[in-house]
Amino acid sequence: MKKTLMILLATILVMLTGCGTENKSGGLEISKDVAFGEKDYEKIVSPANELGFKLLKEVEADENNNIFISPTSLFMALAMVYNGAEGETKEEIAQVLHSEGIDPEELNKANASMMSVLNKEADDIQLNIANSIWLNDKFTFQKDFAGSNKDYFNAEIAEIDIADSKSPEQINNWVKEATNDKIEKIVDSPLDANLVAVLINAIYFKGSWTNEFDKNETEDRPFQLLDGSFKDVPLMAMKEKFSYLENEKFQAITLPYGDGEMSMKVFLPKENSSLEEFKTLLTHENWTAWQKEFEVEKGTILLPKFQLEFEASLKGALKSLGMKSAFDENANFTKMINEDDQVSITNVKQKTFIDVGEKGTEAAAVTGIEMGITSAPINEPFRMEVNRPFFFTITDEETDTILFMGSISNPVQAK
Structure with a gap:
């Protein structure tokens, strides 16, 4: 049997025109319990850009031959996942992030530094970052995994009863407030019975052109x-x-x-x-x-002037870029949850929106990383009826030497 649990890491990048309501998500406050350098963000600027350049060549265009992706959204989502990875899976995620050999804490410091630098309050530009974690109250995160997201990503952590019909409304209301109603929901109602957690990162930008178009x-x-x-x-x-x-x-x-x-x-x-x-x-x-x-x-x-909505599954693209074990039975996310079940990524999706006009730009991106926990399958009795052409070998098991091989299309009988 396969028991699937989903952890949705939703990263929302919102860029709004100069006109609109004020951001309701509040200011960014990185925990005083962690320390990071003012310019630590420099460690991940180039890697995040390079991720975008490579991703652009892997993502399939829509029916109009358009592509619109957010490398920052994907980078931050994968950086959060990185805190729960170990072994080969950790190495592959680091490779995709172009951050090979970097310690999770160092990557967290760089992200905290970047969020602090990006946080802006000005007449023509407002940029705020908000994060939240909504955890199924039947499960628990490992202390370090939850702590890193809370301290470095300023994540609000709340336990929810996924059977409660008000839980998805609570999550979606947070998303609406964090994005000034530009993205109305990230989860459907009712919540999946096997849902473990929803991790959301929202980046809100409101800006006007320096020189508006007439x-x-x-x-x-x-x-x-x-x-x-x-x-x-x-x-x-x-x-x-x-x-x-x-x-x-x-x-x-x-x-x-x-x-x-x-x-x-x-x-x-x-x-x-x-x-x-x-x-x-x-x-x-x-x-x-x-x-x-x-x-x-x-x-x-x-x-x-243009407006575009775009959606893509990034699973294949990330595999092509070298992140393979995270999606199969070899995945190693042993630092994520306290339970002993094996966690793997089942899909990575990104949805984006952009509207460019005379006054400025409006855009949104959501990156969702779905993670499942699988138990060992129960083998069903098999049936193999060799009633069609087949291939075979005679192999030395000790050396793996194939002594004979053949394909039989017409198994004639000896006379």
Whole structure:
């Protein structure tokens, strides 16, 4: 029998336009019981970006050939899981996070540092981070696993009765408040009877362009699709001084928010190139080099207004990137729960949303990591009827030497 329990690590990245309600999730307060360096976040900036570059090449596009992912969302979710991993599973997660050899505490310190740095309160930019853990009251986390999430990720921890119809409402209300109602729910009602816990990380951003686009300048213009055909889309227009980069492969522009502490970077492959060719150039090394090549120039940007919802299963992508044992019977998450059952990841999903307009950007991302506990299966009596062509070998078991092998399609009888 297979007993499946799900641990959903939901990481929500929300970027909102300059207009809207204020964040209700409150400020970030990392526990005074832990210490981290002010610049520890530098250890994970490049790894998180590199994860995104590699993930982009693995994720399947939607029916419109669009992809929209959040590497920060996935990185933080996997960093939380990392606290419960051991052995090969721990090494593989570290490899995917490009943080090989890093101690979980060091990774936690880097995430705490990053959350502290990202936490902003300004007229044009507001960025807050909130975390919570909702634990089935029939189970218990190991002290270190729960403590790390509480202390370094500032997670609110609450026990719930998963049979209580009010529990999913309680969780979803927290999500709505943390995201100013942009994401209304992360769990369905009723909760799965085998649910162990829901871990949620919410990042809220509200920002306006430093220079807003004039709505009167927005007009429908032809946009070329991958198949060579054209469709009319509303393009916003602005003449201004921008941080700009152009080479033989692409044009690139930086569109700042607020006082410039955050921005959107747009890369447009040249007509003699392609988006797929550009993706092959996306590496940490190239990205770092490009950032040094931007220069302030005067020019015009025409940028589409667009809205996109995207959903992808990242299980296959993470396996391709080297995180394999976490998904099978060799998974080692012995530092996660006190119970003796073996835990493995059953799926990783990410849902995203983005809306780009004249005033700013609105976006949301949810990363869910489902984890199951499996017990040893009970073998059913098997039936093997060799009534069709078959293959066979005669093997020396001590040396594993195959002495003979063959395939039989017509087992003729001796005369």
